[in-house]
Amino acid sequence: MANSIRYFVGNWKMFGVPSSYSIIEKFESHFRKDKKNNKKYKIIIAPPHTLLQDFSQKFKYKKISISAQNCHYKDNFGAHTGHISPYMISKLGVKYIILGHSENRASGDTDSIIKQKVELALKNNFVVIFCIGENKLEKRKNRTLNVLKKQLHNVLNKKLNEKNIIIAYEPVWSIGTGKLPTSAELAHSINYIKSNLSKIFKKRIPPVLYGGSVDSNSIYLFKNISVIDGFLIGGASKSPKNFIDIIKNFYK
Numbered sequence: 001m002a003n004s005i006r007y008f009v010g011n012w013k014m015f016g017v018p019s020s021y022s023i024i025e026k027f028e029s030h031f032r033k034d035k036k037n038n039k040k041y042k043i044i045i046a047p048p049h050t051l052l053q054d055f056s057q058k059f060k061y062k063k064i065s066i067s068a069q070n071c072h073y074k075d076n077f078g079a080h081t082g083h084i085s086p087y088m089i090s091k092l093g094v095k096y097i098i099l100g101h102s103e104n105r106a107s108g109d110t111d112s113i114i115k116q117k118v119e120l121a122l123k124n125n126f127v128v129i130f131c132i133g134e135n136k137l138e139k140r141k142n143r144t145l146n147v148l149k150k151q152l153h154n155v156l157n158k159k160l161n162e163k164n165i166i167i168a169y170e171p172v173w174s175i176g177t178g179k180l181p182t183s184a185e186l187a188h189s190i191n192y193i194k195s196n197l198s199k200i201f202k203k204r205i206p207p208v209l210y211g212g213s214v215d216s217n218s219i220y221l222f223k224n225i226s227v228i229d230g231f232l233i234g235g236a237s238k239s240p241k242n243f244i245d246i247i248k249n250f251y252k
């Protein structure tokens with residue numbers, strides 16, 4: 001069974017300027033009006049680092065939460081030019097952080113680096129949105145489940161606070177491509193992830209989101225897969241209409 005609250009998380013990646021807060025205001029306004037369903041879901045938006053301070057202040061007393069997209073893996077302060085630590089982000093009032101995204105894995109994040117990031121972020125009281133997923137070649141070689149298992153077990157362990165962890169399953173081949181897993185494949189992978197999580201964390205299983213080409217059409221495919229606890233949305237989270245339509249169509 002899916003956890004009761006569903007998450008709609010927007011990952012803006014390298015997008016946004018200060019005036020883009022008006023996009024999030026539209027999400028907020030939809031959320032407030034959506035009295036019928038708004039107790040069933042939570043919206044989290046991850047703008048780039050440049051906007052975190054401004055947006056986390058603007059949305060401090062609002063319904064939508066702001067997330068960071070990445071951080072450095074060690075130290076609060078240090079000789080790491082161009083990087084920022086979870087400690088520094090936490091001082092902005094930001095509570096969520098995406099870690100292990102495949103785009104960061106592609107530019108050097110190994111499981112061992114991601115593990116350090118997750119531990120440091122949890123120490124700084126973040127809720128971590130930890131991304132995993134197989135690439136095209138791994139899928140073609142039928143290695144999906146092995147890859148997911150390895151990514152989970154290399155980073156998570158029972159000592160971590162599972163209440164502050166959300167998993168995002170993002171098949172790399174589906175990100176930004178319009179290619180989708182079948183319902184059966186997706187349900188199978190999510191169930192497999194959950195069974196691994198229940199081996200790691202005995203008490204409570206973290207929610208598991210799906211990400212990869214989620215839009216207002218593909219959401220119809222996903223809404224019937226009850227084990228999905230929410231969605232990590234890239235491209236479609238940059239437009240008020242597209243993002244709000246995803247939520248509307250999910251609850252239609």
Ligand code: 13P
Nearest residue numbers: 011175176212213234235
């Ligand atoms: P798209 O929704 O653009 O496929 O991106 C998914 C993603 O990478 C979210 O983190």
